[in-house]
Amino acid sequence: MYCLLATPLCLLSLLLPPLSPAAPISPSEPIGQAYSLALYMQKNTSALLQTYLQHQGSPFSDPGFSAPELQLSTLPSAAVSFKTWHAMEDAERLSRAQGAFLALTQHLQLVGDDQSYLNPGSPILLAQLGAARLRAQGLLGNMAAIMTALGLPIPPEEDTLGFVPFGASAFERKCRGYIVTREYGHWTDRAVRDLALLKAKYSA
Secondary structure, eight states: OOOOTTSHHHHHHHHSOOOOTTOOOOTHHHHHHHHHHHHHHHHHHHHHHHHHHHTSOTTTTSTTOOOTTOOOTTSOOOOOOHHHHHTOOHHHHHHHHHHHHHHHHHHHHHHHHHHHHHOTTOHHHHHHHHHHHHHHHHHHHHHHHHHHHTTOOOOOOOOSSOSOOTTOOHHHHHHHHHHHHHHHHHHHHHHHHHHHHHHHHTOO
16 A cells, blocks of 8 residues: 655654554453443433333332332343352353343333333433433443453344234333333342442452
C-alpha cells in the first residue's frame, strides 16, 4: 500500500511506533465498568417491578402481591445457594450471568411488545421496559469484554425464547411480564455480587 509523504496521516504513521499485538488487556477496567452499570441498574429494578404491577390490574396491583412459584422455562432463575454461588469458577460465574442477561434482553423485548398492546397509553411503563432492555444489553456487552480480557470463550448468542404462543391470553402475558421484571431484579442483584467478587479479585 502506497501513500503520499505530503499527507499528514502518512507522516504521522511513520513517526508512531508500531502497536504491540501481544499487549495484555487488564480485566479490572471492564469489571469496574460492569460493576458501575449493575449498581445503577439495581437502583431502578424495584421501580420497574412496581410500575409494571400497578398497570396490570388485580391481582397484580393488589398490595403485597407476590407469586414466587411462577417461573418461565425459557428464563433461568437467579436463585442459588450461597455455597454453590461462592464456589463457582470465574468462567461459570460469567457464563451464567451472560446467558441470563441474553435471555432477559429477549424477554424484555417480548414484554415490551405485550405491554404496547395491553397498555398502549402507559408511556412511563413502556419507557422503563425499554430502558431496562438497553441496560441489560449494555451489561451483556460488559460481560463479553470481561470474558475476553480473562481469555474465556464467549458463548454464542442463542434464541432463548423459541416459539412464542401468539394466542396467549392477556392474563398469561401479564404473568409472563411479571416473571421477567421480577427476575430482571433478581439477576441484577446477583450480578452486583458477582462483579463485586471479581472486582476484589482483579483490582488493579
